[in-house]
Amino acid sequence: MKSNFILTKLDQVISWGRKYSLFQYPFITACCGMEYMGAVCSHFDLDRFGAGWTRFSPRQADMLLVVGTISQKEAPILRTVYEQMVEPKWVIAFGTCAVSGGIYDNYAVVQGIDKIIPVDVYIPGCPPRPETVLNALIKLQEKIKTQGQEWRWKRRKS
Amino acid sequence: MEKKEILKELEHQFAEKITATSSDFGDDTLIIDRKSLLEVVQFLKQKPYEYSMLLDLTCVDHMGREPRFEMVYHFFSLTAKHRLRIKVPLSENDLSIESLASIWKNANWLEREVYDMFGVSFTGHPDMRRLFMYDGFEGFPLRKDYPLRKRQPRIRLRK
Numbered sequence: 001m002k003s004n005f006i007l008t009k010l011d012q013v014i015s016w017g018r019k020y021s022l023f024q025y026p027f028i029t030a031c032c033g034m035e036y037m038g039a040v041c042s043h044f045d046l047d048r049f050g051a052g053w054t055r056f057s058p059r060q061a062d063m064l065l066v067v068g069t070i071s072q073k074e075a076p077i078l079r080t081v082y083e084q085m086v087e088p089k090w091v092i093a094f095g096t097c098a099v100s101g102g103i104y105d106n107y108a109v110v111q112g113i114d115k116i117i118p119v120d121v122y123i124p125g126c127p128p129r130p131e132t133v134l135n136a137l138i139k140l141q142e143k144i145k146t147q148g149q150e151w152r153w154k155r156r157k158s
Numbered sequence: 159m160e161k162k163e164i165l166k167e168l169e170h171q172f173a174e175k176i177t178a179t180s181s182d183f184g185d186d187t188l189i190i191d192r193k194s195l196l197e198v199v200q201f202l203k204q205k206p207y208e209y210s211m212l213l214d215l216t217c218v219d220h221m222g223r224e225p226r227f228e229m230v231y232h233f234f235s236l237t238a239k240h241r242l243r244i245k246v247p248l249s250e251n252d253l254s255i256e257s258l259a260s261i262w263k264n265a266n267w268l269e270r271e272v273y274d275m276f277g278v279s280f281t282g283h284p285d286m287r288r289l290f291m292y293d294g295f296e297g298f299p300l301r302k303d304y305p306l307r308k309r310q311p312r313i314r315l316r317k
Contacts, residue, residue: 073292076313107299107308108290115315 018062018088019141020050025061027081030068032095035127044130049137058084063140064117069097070110082117090140093119094133096126164207164242172198177247187243192229195246196256202233202242203261209233209242212262215269217248217276221302225249227276231258248278257283275300 024046026036040046040054047053055061058081070078082091093113096102099122101111113119120143123136165179165186175194180187190198202209213232220226227248234241248255257280258265269280270289277298280286288295295310 072309072311075311079313105307107304107310
């Protein structure tokens with residue numbers, strides 16, 4: 001009983017720490033990248049929520065931002081990047097193209113990145129306003145907080 | 159609309175090789191047979207015309223029409239400051255045409271793109287491979303009979 005109490009508190013502490021120290025890896029392929037820059041730089045400042053540190057290697061990141069259209073040719077690259085990230089990791093689909101393929105309902109484009117990798121938060125918009133991005137980040141932080149020590153990869157079947 | 163001088167001169171020069179000419183909205187167009195493409199193009203590249211710049215090279219699929227395909231070349235003369243468009247009809251049964259890659263270097267990738275999207279093969283091209291689509295992609299996506307929602311993913315998709 002006593003040890004359970006300590007573990008729960010530890011979980012909360014870890015979750016609290018995690019949600020304010022997201023290291024992001026932006027996977028930018030298209031025009032949404034401009035809006036990403038707007039959201040990250042000082043006007044809107046993603047850093048206020050603790051996700052300001054852009055990592056340039058997926059191995060050091062725990063939040064993957066998929067910004068822009070993902071073509072069929074790019075799909076294996078995105079999956080490799082996702083697999084290179086260490087757990088725990090979260091994915092945000094940024095913009096309509098990443099969410100559903102957007103206007104590109106054709107031979108070349110993946111119809112939503114959730115066809116390739118699991119997605120935690122979807123940001124609609126073409127492109128999304130920076131406020132939407134901040135809102136999505138807060139949503140993701142709420143998810144991380146309630147998710148606790150879920151250790152998703154232990155439960156994963158495949 | 160009055161035809162440009164160049165079209166008149168070319169009609170005179172290649173009387174039996176030119177199928178038709180037109181000059182709509184300031185764009186002078188020449189429709190020729192694919193056999194005489196290289197000859198006409200090389201003639202145009204020399205002085206006095208100097209159409210030395212290949213602006214673009216693409217293909218059009220007129221499905222249901224015979225001949226079905228049509229190659230479109232855009233040339234620009236830097237001395238005359240004038241654009242010229244050359245169209246070459248291509249039949250679906252024999253979809254090949256002379257490559258311009260030996261004359262214009264940029265034709266190399268442009269022709270690879272046309273091959274990738276329409277399946278036109280260029281004889282004499284140094285490297286006839288797909289340009290945009292990946293290995294294993296079947297069909298030619300910009301043809302009108304390519305199914306709109308046909309997908310050919312490279313990796314197994316989730317769900």
